[in-house]
Every structure is written in C-alpha cells, then in structure tokens.
Amino acid sequence: MKVLFKRLIILAIAIIIVVPALYFAINLQHSAQNESNPLYYAPSDVNALGYVNHNGTQFYIFATHSGFGLIFDTSSISSINFSKFSSFNGMGNLNDSSNLSFKTNISLYANYNNYDIYSIRNLSISLIGFSLSNQTLYLYENNGFLILGNLNGVYESINGTVRDSTALGYSSDINTSANVSLAVFTAGSNIKSLYFNVSGNNLTGSIEFKNYTYEAYFLSAIIKLKGASILSIYDLNVKFKLNTNELKSLLNIEGVIYAQ
Amino acid sequence: MPNKFVVAFSYYFKNYYRSRSFYLMLSLIILISAIMSYFSFRYQGNIDTFLSRFDSKTITTGLKSRALDYIWSFVLVNIPVYAAVFFGSPSISSEIEDRTAFHIFSLPVGRTTILLAKYAAAYAATIIISLIYLILEAIITLKVYGNIDVSSYMLSFLITLIFIASILAFTLFISSVFNRNIYAYITVLIIYFLVFDAIDVITSLLYKLTSPFLLNNAANIIMEVFINVNLFSFSPTISLSPASASEVLLAVAVMLIYLVSSLAIALVMFENKEAK
Numbered sequence: 118m119k120v121l122f123k124r125l126i127i128l129a130i131a132i133i134i135v136v137p138a139l140y141f142a143i144n145l146q147h148s149a150q151n152e153s154n155p156l157y158y159a160p161s162d163v164n165a166l167g168y169v170n171h172n173g174t175q176f177y178i179f180a181t182h183s184g185f186g187l188i189f190d191t192s193s194i195s196s197i198n199f200s201k202f203s204s205f206n207g208m209g210n211l212n213d214s215s216n217l218s219f220k221t222n223i224s225l226y227a228n229y230n231n232y233d234i235y236s237i238r239n240l241s242i243s244l245i246g247f248s249l250s251n252q253t254l255y256l257y258e259n260n261g262f263l264i265l266g267n268l269n270g271v272y273e274s275i276n277g278t279v280r281d282s283t284a285l286g287y288s289s290d291i292n293t294s295a296n297v298s299l300a301v302f303t304a305g306s307n308i309k310s311l312y313f314n315v316s317g318n319n320l321t322g323s324i325e326f327k328n329y330t331y332e333a334y335f336l337s338a339i340i341k342l343k344g345a346s347i348l349s350i351y352d353l354n355v356k357f358k359l360n361t362n363e364l365k366s367l368l369n370i371e372g373v374i375y376a377q
Numbered sequence: 378m379p380n381k382f383v384v385a386f387s388y389y390f391k392n393y394y395r396s397r398s399f400y401l402m403l404s405l406i407i408l409i410s411a412i413m414s415y416f417s418f419r420y421q422g423n424i425d426t427f428l429s430r431f432d433s434k435t436i437t438t439g440l441k442s443r444a445l446d447y448i449w450s451f452v453l454v455n456i457p458v459y460a461a462v463f464f465g466s467p468s469i470s471s472e473i474e475d476r477t478a479f480h481i482f483s484l485p486v487g488r489t490t491i492l493l494a495k496y497a498a499a500y501a502a503t504i505i506i507s508l509i510y511l512i513l514e515a516i517i518t519l520k521v522y523g524n525i526d527v528s529s530y531m532l533s534f535l536i537t538l539i540f541i542a543s544i545l546a547f548t549l550f551i552s553s554v555f556n557r558n559i560y561a562y563i564t565v566l567i568i569y570f571l572v573f574d575a576i577d578v579i580t581s582l583l584y585k586l587t588s589p590f591l592l593n594n595a596a597n598i599i600m601e602v603f604i605n606v607n608l609f610s611f612s613p614t615i616s617l618s619p620a621s622a623s624e625v626l627l628a629v630a631v632m633l634i635y636l637v638s639s640l641a642i643a644l645v646m647f648e649n650k651e652a653k
Binding site for chain 1: 489586589590605617618621623624626627630631633634637638640641644645648
C-alpha cells in the first residue's frame with residue numbers, strides 16, 4: 118500500500134509538472150511557427166501584399182500608406198554574402214548597378230525595440246515594374262528574415278511583431294505556387310480589392326469593384342485586350358486571365374478607362 | 378531522509394570520481410579543451426574572414442566573441458551525452474548485473490532516496506567534467522577577443538545545466554529498463570544519435586521543420602543563444618542574432634518535460650525492480 122501510494126505521488130508530481138510544461142511548449146512552438154512565416158514580419162494594416170519567386174530567390178512585399186518593405190527568408194538565399202541580391206540585376210529591364218553590394222553601403226542606423234536597423238545607401242533595385250534608384254533603404258534582421266524597406270516600413274514591421282499585429286491573417290490571399298502573387302486591399306476609390314497571380318506567361322486576376330460603372334469600364338477595356346479573357350463575373354467581382362506577353366498593352370487599359 | 382540522502386550521495390559520488398569512466402571522461406575533456414584552445418588561437422583569423430563578408434562596420438568584437446563561443450558550444454552539446462552515458466546508464470542496470478541489488482535493497486534506505494542520490498552524484502560528476510570545458514571556453518574567448526558576451530554565456534551555461542539534468546534523467550530511465558549495462562549504454566546512444574536524428578531527417582524532408590520536441594534539437598539552443606544558425610535542417614536558417622526568447626523557452630520546456638517524465642518513470646521502475 119505504501120509503495121503504491123509512493124508511486125501515485127511520484128506520477129502525480131510528474132503530471133503536475135509535465136502537463137503545464139507541455140501546454141507551454143506547444144504554445145511556444147505555435148508562436149515559433151508563426152515567427153517562421155514571412156508574413157509575420159509585415160504589419161496588419163497593409164494596403165498591398167505580394168510574393169515574388171525570382172530565379173529561386175523568394176521574397177514578400179508589403180506596402181502601407183506610408184511605408185513599404187521586402188521580406189527575405191535567409192534560408193532561401195543560398196549565398197551568405199547576399200550575392201543573390203545582385204541577381205536582381207539579371208533582368209533585362211533593370212538598371213546597370215551590377216555591382217550592387219550591401220558590404221560597401223551598409224551601416225548601423227539605429228536600435229529600435231532592441232532591433233538593430235541598418236541603412237543602405239545608394240541602393241538601386243528594379244523588379245516587376247517596381248523600381249528604386251539611388252535610394253537609402255533600411256534593413257533589420259529577425260529570426261533569419263531580412264526586412265528591407267523605407268524607414269516607416271521597417272518601423273511598422275518591428276511594431277507589428279512587437280504588438281503581435283501582423284499580416285499572418287492574409288496568408289490565404291497569397292499564392293506561393295505562382296511566380297508573382299499580389300493582393301491589393303486599398304486600390305483607389307473605385308476598386309475594393311485586387312488580386313493577381315503570375316505563373317509563367319499567365320496572369321490570373323480578380324478585381325472587386327465598388328460600383329458597376331467602373332466594372333463596366335474595365336470589362337469594355339479588357340475584352341479589347343489581345344490574349345485576355347474573362348473567367349467569371351459575379352456581381353461586382355470580375356475574374357480574368359491574360360497572357361503577360363501582352364502586358365505592355367495592359368498599360369492602355371488605364372488610358373481607356375480614364376478616356377471613358 | 379536528508380541524512381540518508383547525503384550519505385548515499387557522498388558514497389556514490391566517491392564511487393564515480395574514483396571510477397575509470399570518470400578519468401576517461403576527464404582525459405577526453407582535457408584533450409578536447411586543449412584542441413579547441415589551440416584552434417581558437419590558430420584559426421581566429423578564419424572567424425574574422427568569414428564575418429568580414431558582412432559589412433565591417435557592423436561586425437563588432439562582441440559578435441566575433443559570440444561566433445567563437447558558438448563554435449565551442451557546438452562541441453559542448455555532445456559532451457553531456459557521453460558523460461551521461463558513462464555515469465547514468467549503468468546506475469540501475471549495474472546493481473542487477475553485478476548482483477549488488479541484494480545488499481542495497483535490504484538497506485534501511487528507501488529506493489527513491491537511493492535513486493535520487495545516484496542521480497545527484499552522476500549529475501555532480503557530469504557537471505565537474507563540463508565545468509572544465511565551460512570555464513576554459515570563457516577564458517579563451519576573453520584571451521582571444523578581450524571580450525565575452527556575459528548574458529549569452531550565462532544563458533548558455535544555465536541551459537547546459539538543465540540539459541545535463543534532462544539527459545541524465547533520460548539515461549537513468551533507460552537504465553531502469555535493462556538488467557545489463559551494455560544494453561543501457563547502446564540503447565541511449567542509439568536513441569539519441571540514431572532514432573532522434575532519423576525522426577528529424579524525416580520531419581525535415583516531409584514537413585520542412587525541425588522537431589522541437591526532440592531532446593537533441595532542444596540541446597542545439599546551447600549554441601544558438603550565441604548565433605542563431607541551424608545547420609542541421611534541409612533549409613538551414615542563418616542569423617547573426619541570438620535565438621529568440623520563445624525559442625529558448627521552448628527548448629527549456631522540452632528539456633524539463635524529458636527531465637521530469639524520465640525521472641518519474643525511472644523512480645517507478647526502480648521501485649518495481651527485483652534483485653535476481
């Protein structure tokens with residue numbers, strides 16, 4: 118009886134310690150998993166969120182009303198000296214800063230909420246219609262992720278992680294199997310939201326308009342576009358598809374809409 | 378109980394530090410420490426060269442000293458495992474194999490007291506072995522860079538103490554299962570270095586994540602508190618910052634789970650052991 122009682126006490130003490138420790142560990146693992154999601158480093162109040170897979174280097178883009186940032190997972194960058202960054206210059210339509218190097222331009226700018234923020238001077242990047250030249254950008258590192266953006270973007274990213282107010286909730290809006298995926302949540306006074314994915318030469322998009330007038334303008338413009346097709350129209354939501362080789366003529370859409 | 382515990386502890390501790398296993402581990406740790414000290418001075422330039430790939434203005438002496446401590450800790454994480462195998466594995470099985478259980482079980486001392494005294498003695502012996510390495514790590518880092526990141530070092534030191542407690546409890550649990558020393562030795566080594574690694578490889582391949590609930594992965598935090606580089610997965614993460622607080626707490630919680638559950642099972646098994 119005494120031995121049985123002793124065993125029960127031992128097991129009870131073990132359970133009292135192990136069960137809360139296990140619960141605590143599972144919660145911590147959950148937060149560690151969140152921290153391993155790149156969207157954890159984008160703030161929750163984003164206007165636009167994007168994903169780019171370019172020559173094996175994957176990164177996310179976020180934009181708020183006053184800031185923007187690019188989120189790189191260092192595990193997707195095969196070279197530790199950031200040589201992959203210079204591969205951005207490999208695209209035909211890019212600027213000629215082929216000697217882009219963080220090594221010569223980076224310096225410690227400030228410490229904010231225990232994160233070291235570095236400034237990178239004279240940086241030129243151009244990607245998928247988005248270009249910056251001779252800009253001073255800022256960068257900080259968190260759990261193996263590099264967040265590069267303007268100062269507001271970096272501050273908003275840090276604030277988001279500190280206050281646990283992150284863009285994780287938008288994970289389903291981004292398609293990581295596409296080469297480029299973009300979700301725009303605030304796209305002017307007439308468009309409620311805009312999503313598009315680019316895989317190879319195919320662009321599929323979904324636009325939700327705020328009124329029928331602009332939906333009609335858009336439809337009349339896109340049906341004139343070579344290589345474009347409407348996949349579905351449901352109330353104010355239009356899903357469409359087009360060939361990116363015809364993207365240049367897409368620029369005309371804007372002109373057509375405004376002309377009308 | 379406390380008096381009996383102290384007597385049993387001092388007896389077993391003497392037994393450990395007079396054993397050949399202790400002197401073998403001591404010789405090994407002195408040899409490893411000497412090799413590490415030599416490499417620290419000889420190849421200091423390599424750390425500087427590696428870090429100079431980043432911007433020189435951002436590479437402080439503090440970061441360099443953390444990089445050196447990371448390399449020392451890389452070796453340290455396996456030392457408690459071997460020490461625990463030497464001191465913990467035979468602690469229960471040897472009593473049955475050597476037929477000393479007849480005498481011990483008939484003593485007016487509870488089996489729980491005996492097991493806890495054995496555990497404390499093995500812990501003390503492992504700490505002495507590991508302390509030699511840890512103290513030398515601090516001295517060499519100070520000598521090489523004239524600077525040591527005290528908070529990271531103390532955190533690594535503290536986690537090492539917790540890890541030693543958990544790996545020893547685990548070996549005690551394995552020892553309580555077997556009646557022969559050799560099975561206990563081999564099983565601990567196979568579980569730690571083969572089974573845990575195999576599970577880790579499978580989860581890394583299938584789910585692209587390292588299993589945080591494996592003791593060997595939790596032990597990696599001993600070095601990751603200096604620099605958060607995890608080279609043991611299929612998608613290595615590279616960060617010059619220390620591991621985050623949640624990663625440290627998760628590793629400590631995992632060690633605590635192994636410690637308490639293993640010790641509890643070992644105690645129950647030891648209570649059930651029959652002298653043959």
